[in-house]
Every structure is written in C-alpha cells, then in structure tokens.
Amino acid sequence: MLSTPFCTTPHTPETLASLITTTKTINHLHQIHAAAIRHGFNTHPLINFKLQRSYSSFNRLDHSLTLFNLTHNPNVFFYTSIIQSLTLNNLHIQGIELYIQMISQPVQVQPNEFTFSCLLKGCRLEFGKLVHCHVIKHGFDRNMHVRTGLVDVYSRCGDLVSARQLFDEMPERSVVTLTSMITGYAQHGDLESARELFDEMTERDSVCWNVMIGAYAKYRKPTDALTLFRKMMSVKMKPDEVTLVAVLSACGQIGALESGRWIHSYMHNNGIRMNVHLGTALIDMYSKCGSLKDAQLVFNKLKNKDVVAYNAMITAYAMHGYSQEALVVFSNMCRMHTTRPTDVSFVGILNACAHSGLVSIGKGIFLSMKVKHNIEPSIEHYGCMVNLLGRAGYLKQAYRLVKTMNINPDPVIWGTLLDSCTLHRNVVLAEEIVKFLVDNNLANSGTYILLSNLYAATSDWVGVGRMRTMMKDHGVHKEPGCSSIEVNNKVHEFVAGDMKHPDSAKVYMMLEEVNGWLKDYGYTPQTDIVLHDFGKKERARSLEVHSEKLAIAFGLISTKAGSTIKIVKNLRVCLDCHEVTKLISKITRRRIVVRDRNRFHVFEDGSCSCRDYW
DNA sequence: ATAGGGTTAG
Incomplete structure (x- = not known):
C-alpha cells in the first residue's frame, strides 16, 4: 500500500475523480477508494458517483450497491447511474424499485430525462408502459432520447403499432430512433417495412446496416443479405465484427464458400480481431460450405470457446457424418468446467448418432439428458430419437416413443416416422400411422406426400393415384426442390x-x-x-x-x-x-x-x- | 457528472 502514490500525495475531489475515471484495474480502484475515505471525501457526491460507475464498469455491482446504501441522500446522478447499472444487469425490477424509492423520499429527488432513458433500456412491455406513464407525467415525452427509448421498448416487445405511432409523432428522429424502429420490424419478421424505413434513411451508420443485413440472415434470405452487404461495401461503409457474423451466416445458408473465405481474409487484412462470435460464425460457415477441415482449423485455434462454439463444431461433425469426432468434442465440452451442454448440444449429438446408426449410444445420451444434465428433452430431441431409431429400422420402438412421450407430437415428428417407414418399405405401419393421423384430425399436406412416396417406393401406383387425388382435392403443394x-x-x-x-x-x-x-x-x-x-x-x-x-x-x-x-x-x-x-x-x-x-x-x-x- | 439502436449454434 505504501508504494502507491495515493497515500501520500494530497488530493482534491477533482484530482481523485479524474483518477477514478482513468483507472484500469479493480485493485487500483480499491486503492483510490481507500485514499478517498482517508481524505474524508466518502460523502462527496461526485466522488461516490464516479466510484459507483467505475465499480459497475468492472462488473462489481455488489460494490456499487454497498456504496449506494452507505450514501445519505443520493442525488439524481447517483440514482440514475445505479438504475443504469441495474438495468444493464437485467435487474429491471430493482431498477424500478429504486426509482419508486427516489420519488417517494421525504425530500423528493426529481427524475430527469436521463433517469427515464436508463429505466427504459432493455425493459419489458409491462414495465415499459409503467415508465411511459411517468415519462408523460414528468413531461419528458418529447425528449428524443426518452422517446427513442419508448419506441425501442414497444418495438422490441412486438407492439409495432404503438412503436410506429410514437415514432411517427416524433418532432425529430435520429439514426438511433430509425434503427430501433427497423429492428422492431426486422426481429418480428416484417422485412418489407424494415427495408422501407432503411431505404428512406438519409444517413446510415454501421449499426443500421448490421440490423438490416442481420435480419435477412436471420430470416433465411441469404441472397438479400449478401446483396445488401455488397451495397454496404460499395458506399464505403466499413463492416465490423457484427456485420461479418451476419454475412458469414448468410454464406453458410447458401453454401457460398468463396464469399465466406473472402470474409475470412477481409478480417485478417482489416485488423478485425478473431473472437468467439466470429470464430463460431466461421466454423458454421465453413462446415455448411463443405469445408470441414477449415472449420476444424478455426475451432482448434479459437480461444475462450463457449458452449455456442462447441455446439457449432458438434453440429459440423454431425452434418458431415463424423459421429465419433462429434462425440469426442461433446465429451471434451462436458469435461470443461466453464461449459455445460445445452439443449442444442443434444440436438447436435443425437443427430450425429442418427447419421451413423449409433442406436445404443444415442439412447444412453438421451437418457442422460434428464438424469445427468437436468435438461428436459424437447420435441426436437424426441424427433432426433425417432429419426435415430426409425432410420436404424427400429420402427416399432420409434412409434412407441411417439405414442408414449409426454409432449404432443407435431407434424414434423410424424413426418420423420413416416419417412422411416418409406425407407424400410413398411406399408402396414405407415398406413396405421396415417389412419391414426386422419382419425385424430392431425393429417396435413406432408402426410399425403409421405404416404404417396411410400406407395411409389413399393410400386403401388394405385395408392399413388389415390394420394394424388386426395392432394388435388386438398390443394396440397410440395415445396419445390x-x-x-x-x-x-x-x-x-x-x-x-x-x-x-x-x-x-x-x-x-x-x-x-x-x-x-x-x-x-x-x-x-x-x-x-x-x-x-x-x-x-x-x-x-x-x-x-x-x-x-x-x-x-x-x-x-x-x-x-x-x-x-x-x-x-x-x-x-x-x-x-x-x-x-x-x-x-x-x-x-x-x-x-x-x-x-x-x-x-x-x-x-x-x-x-x-x-x-x- | 448522466442517456437511446446491432452479434453466434439446430
């Protein structure tokens, strides 16, 4: 302690405050805090405010709260910044509680526009509406930041009509406001409305390009994503990490290996550092573009791998039929103390088993989900099992699993089962299943197509004809290849x-x-x-x-x-x-x-x- | 002294 300069040098609140803002480590911050207390500045509002923000930036919300609780009569700055720390940590209820505490103090602390911005950030609709009332009551609903926050809440929560109304009635809008509105449309699948607003923008930064490109990638419009990305490049807007993650996803969807490689080298040449997001996106892209070797290279070099990165590699091996390798990555992941398997891991690993007919291993893993990992199997996991069993010829077992599971079977799982019947030419079971589906009003277009395929596979052209008529009657269309x-x-x-x-x-x-x-x-x-x-x-x-x-x-x-x-x-x-x-x-x-x-x-x-x- | 928009796996 004595070796540090904070013990001996005299300090003013201003010099301490500026030290706090520039500190790089939490230890350093503790020393400054100690010095502040020794100099009797522990009740100084500016010092405490800065200390709180600094603790928050080191992710030490506990220290922030202690400091807050020791502070008498915190002012609006302190209240606002602690609310911000809480909402950034997804503790919106506590944030609202502090706000209520603030406005019901004996000596009331008046909230300002900053307070409402912080309250709104990332909050859900129920709180958003509540805060909205207070915004109006305190007369801040024409402030651009606050209004943008409101647009953001309504649009993120899917109330696009309210969001749009607030948006349309705004006195002025910023790029951020437009981006919030576009994000709302984009996240809820209304790509046309999103694009319409995007095209109307007079200035665009990288974030709004990312939202639009990301939306195309998310909703499986890879060609649109790539086209827009090229447009972004052509107007000399620099793509960042987020852009590249979205574009890599689009490359993977469409199998565009050359474009994907181009992005990879763009990263190298433009100083965009590899991280777990980009690494995962690259693994996904390379594996979906057929280059498992490149996916492995990225995976092996990737540092700080999280469960998403592991899952991407497991899925990659599964897709390429490398079941043993998928099992190895899966068990490596389970051995790490930083990563635990998720529901997605099990979809990947069970698919890996299905692609190699590893029935008993798959059964073991399926049972371990609940017993060992405390994950309740979802309809998708049951689907994987039905596929695994059915493909391997255990049709009766697969059928029994569907009938006895405690989730309602969906059309996909029936389709998987009928597919297996076709593969093994089991007309009797298929007809039993179809009869069950028809009797229970569960048949859909897929049912007819699958049964028709089965009749075709067994050269039962009368059966095919019957299905053909039924499909025509029901207006069923097959997804074109x-x-x-x-x-x-x-x-x-x-x-x-x-x-x-x-x-x-x-x-x-x-x-x-x-x-x-x-x-x-x-x-x-x-x-x-x-x-x-x-x-x-x-x-x-x-x-x-x-x-x-x-x-x-x-x-x-x-x-x-x-x-x-x-x-x-x-x-x-x-x-x-x-x-x-x-x-x-x-x-x-x-x-x-x-x-x-x-x-x-x-x-x-x-x-x-x-x-x-x- | 303080605020608002974007990211990965099936």
Missing part, C-alpha cells in the same frame, strides 16, 4: 425442371450427355418419389430434372475439369439422385459435395461418404 452452386463468387440457383438460368440450353445439353453416359453404365432411373410435377411429364423424364441434377450439370460445364463440385439443396436428396450422383462422380472423376437439408454427402469414385445411410 432448389439447388444452388457457387461459381466465381456468384451463386446460381436451379429449381426442379426450370429453364430460367441464362445457360439453360447448355445445361440441358450437358444433362442429355450425362444421361447417355448413365445408359452406357446400364443405369435405369428408379421409379421413386416424384410428385411435384406429376401428370405433366412421365416419371422418368421428371426424375432427370431434379434441381441438383441441373446444378451438377451446370457445375460440369462451368468449372475446371477435375475440380470439386459443391451443391446446396433445400430438400433431402432422393434415392435416384443419390445413385446418379455416385455414378457421375465415377464417370467424370469429380468429387461432388452435396449439402441437403440434413447433412453432407461427399461423392467420390462411385460411392458416398454417408455410406448410403441418411
């Missing part, structure tokens, strides 16, 4: 059977050539699973134009011989396409990587990394 491929930093999309791409003529010529090769190999199209265009073309013809085949044909004509072709598909790959792609990889000596809705397939020399189990 869509595949994309990135060539020279540009993403090309193909929808099943479409002719929209500028190079369509060449693509279809290539497809004819491929069909010739396949015929020479003695391949005949399998009469599987095609419903979206039934009745228009004969089955064999429609099989030829599944979207991934168009994308692969485009890849063959637009990339260098021998290079890898990478495709992203929105649906699960069908049996026929899977067989055909295996053959194409053999004939053309190309490595073909297909990411379908569930996982990766790496086709090489006539076989697939999923070992035909998917």
Whole structure:
C-alpha cells in the first residue's frame, strides 16, 4: 500500500475523480477508494458517483450497491447511474424499485430525462408502459432520447403499432430512433417495412446496416443479405465484427464458400480481431460450405470457446457424418468446467448418432439428458430419437416413443416416422400411422406426400393415384426442390425442371450427355418419389430434372475439369439422385459435395461418404 | 457528472 502514490500525495475531489475515471484495474480502484475515505471525501457526491460507475464498469455491482446504501441522500446522478447499472444487469425490477424509492423520499429527488432513458433500456412491455406513464407525467415525452427509448421498448416487445405511432409523432428522429424502429420490424419478421424505413434513411451508420443485413440472415434470405452487404461495401461503409457474423451466416445458408473465405481474409487484412462470435460464425460457415477441415482449423485455434462454439463444431461433425469426432468434442465440452451442454448440444449429438446408426449410444445420451444434465428433452430431441431409431429400422420402438412421450407430437415428428417407414418399405405401419393421423384430425399436406412416396417406393401406383387425388382435392403443394452452386463468387440457383438460368440450353445439353453416359453404365432411373410435377411429364423424364441434377450439370460445364463440385439443396436428396450422383462422380472423376437439408454427402469414385445411410 | 439502436449454434 505504501508504494502507491495515493497515500501520500494530497488530493482534491477533482484530482481523485479524474483518477477514478482513468483507472484500469479493480485493485487500483480499491486503492483510490481507500485514499478517498482517508481524505474524508466518502460523502462527496461526485466522488461516490464516479466510484459507483467505475465499480459497475468492472462488473462489481455488489460494490456499487454497498456504496449506494452507505450514501445519505443520493442525488439524481447517483440514482440514475445505479438504475443504469441495474438495468444493464437485467435487474429491471430493482431498477424500478429504486426509482419508486427516489420519488417517494421525504425530500423528493426529481427524475430527469436521463433517469427515464436508463429505466427504459432493455425493459419489458409491462414495465415499459409503467415508465411511459411517468415519462408523460414528468413531461419528458418529447425528449428524443426518452422517446427513442419508448419506441425501442414497444418495438422490441412486438407492439409495432404503438412503436410506429410514437415514432411517427416524433418532432425529430435520429439514426438511433430509425434503427430501433427497423429492428422492431426486422426481429418480428416484417422485412418489407424494415427495408422501407432503411431505404428512406438519409444517413446510415454501421449499426443500421448490421440490423438490416442481420435480419435477412436471420430470416433465411441469404441472397438479400449478401446483396445488401455488397451495397454496404460499395458506399464505403466499413463492416465490423457484427456485420461479418451476419454475412458469414448468410454464406453458410447458401453454401457460398468463396464469399465466406473472402470474409475470412477481409478480417485478417482489416485488423478485425478473431473472437468467439466470429470464430463460431466461421466454423458454421465453413462446415455448411463443405469445408470441414477449415472449420476444424478455426475451432482448434479459437480461444475462450463457449458452449455456442462447441455446439457449432458438434453440429459440423454431425452434418458431415463424423459421429465419433462429434462425440469426442461433446465429451471434451462436458469435461470443461466453464461449459455445460445445452439443449442444442443434444440436438447436435443425437443427430450425429442418427447419421451413423449409433442406436445404443444415442439412447444412453438421451437418457442422460434428464438424469445427468437436468435438461428436459424437447420435441426436437424426441424427433432426433425417432429419426435415430426409425432410420436404424427400429420402427416399432420409434412409434412407441411417439405414442408414449409426454409432449404432443407435431407434424414434423410424424413426418420423420413416416419417412422411416418409406425407407424400410413398411406399408402396414405407415398406413396405421396415417389412419391414426386422419382419425385424430392431425393429417396435413406432408402426410399425403409421405404416404404417396411410400406407395411409389413399393410400386403401388394405385395408392399413388389415390394420394394424388386426395392432394388435388386438398390443394396440397410440395415445396419445390432448389439447388444452388457457387461459381466465381456468384451463386446460381436451379429449381426442379426450370429453364430460367441464362445457360439453360447448355445445361440441358450437358444433362442429355450425362444421361447417355448413365445408359452406357446400364443405369435405369428408379421409379421413386416424384410428385411435384406429376401428370405433366412421365416419371422418368421428371426424375432427370431434379434441381441438383441441373446444378451438377451446370457445375460440369462451368468449372475446371477435375475440380470439386459443391451443391446446396433445400430438400433431402432422393434415392435416384443419390445413385446418379455416385455414378457421375465415377464417370467424370469429380468429387461432388452435396449439402441437403440434413447433412453432407461427399461423392467420390462411385460411392458416398454417408455410406448410403441418411 | 448522466442517456437511446446491432452479434453466434439446430
């Protein structure tokens, strides 16, 4: 203590106050605090205010509160800043309590516009409305900061009508106000209204660009996200860490590896430091773009890995069918004392088991959720188990699990079960399930499609016809297949059977050539699973134009011989396409990587990394 | 002396 300068040098409140503001460590702060007490400044309002803020900045709310409780008659500055500390720590109830204490003191302390700004930050609708009343009562509702805070509360909480009304009636608005309003729309899925306001802005900072790009990424509009990002770059607005996280997510969704790599090198070249957010986004991007090696590299180098980073890597291994590796990362994570598995970890690890048919390991992990980790399995975890059991052929067990679980089964889980019935050609069980669904009014479009697929798979064309009629009667449509491929930093999309791409003529010529090769190999199209265009073309013809085949044909004509072709598909790959792609990889000596809705397939020399189990 | 908007995994 004696070695520090604070014991001997004389101090004025002003010099102490400025020392507090510049202090870099909590120990340093304690010494200054001690010096302040020794000099008899412990009741000095400015000193105490600064001390409180400083403790708060070191995340020592406990010290802040002690100090506050020892202070007689705190003034509005002290009240406001302690309220701010509380709300920043998500302690809004305590914040409101302090506000009430403040206005009901014997000697009332009048709140000001700053007090209301702090009260509103991050608060929920019930408190927001309460604070709103007090804002009006104290006459601060025309203050821009306060009004922005109100807009923010209503829009974050989804009361977009109230938010918009307050917004429209504002005397003036700042970038922050607009961003709050845009965020409200964006977070609740109204991307059009968000974009409309965004386009009307006369000045934009990086935060509002981030909100808009992030909204596109969140609502799975990766092309819009990337387009807007390019626009941001073109107006010389510098992207920051938050921008890049959103853009990387978009790259992952669309499988744009070249763009993703470009972002990674942009980080290096522009001094954007790696951190756990960016690292996780990179792991996600690389794995969804088929480059598991790069995902591993980022993961291994990443410091301070949190559970989100671990989950991203577990999911990456699961998607690529590397079940053992996923299990290793999972157990490493469980061994760390800083990370505990979450519900997402279990979705990842159970999917990893499903992709390799690790039934008993999966069952063990599923049981451990509740027993060992105190996590109640959700419908998604049950879905993973139904998938694991069903794919492995334990259809009865899967069915029993759905019937006995204490959550209401949803259409997804029934779909998973029916999918497994199709895979194992179990018409009897499938019909039992469908009858159950119809009897209980649970059948939906998916039910008909799945049963129809099953009839097709077992060559029961009468059954297919019956389903076809039922679907027509119910106006059921199948989600069109869509595949994309990135060539020279540009993403090309193909929808099943479409002719929209500028190079369509060449693509279809290539497809004819491929069909010739396949015929020479003695391949005949399998009469599987095609419903979206039934009745228009004969089955064999429609099989030829599944979207991934168009994308692969485009890849063959637009990339260098021998290079890898990478495709992203929105649906699960069908049996026929899977067989055909295996053959194409053999004939053309190309490595073909297909990411379908569930996982990766790496086709090489006539076989697939999923070992035909998917 | 003090305030308002943005981030990752299925």
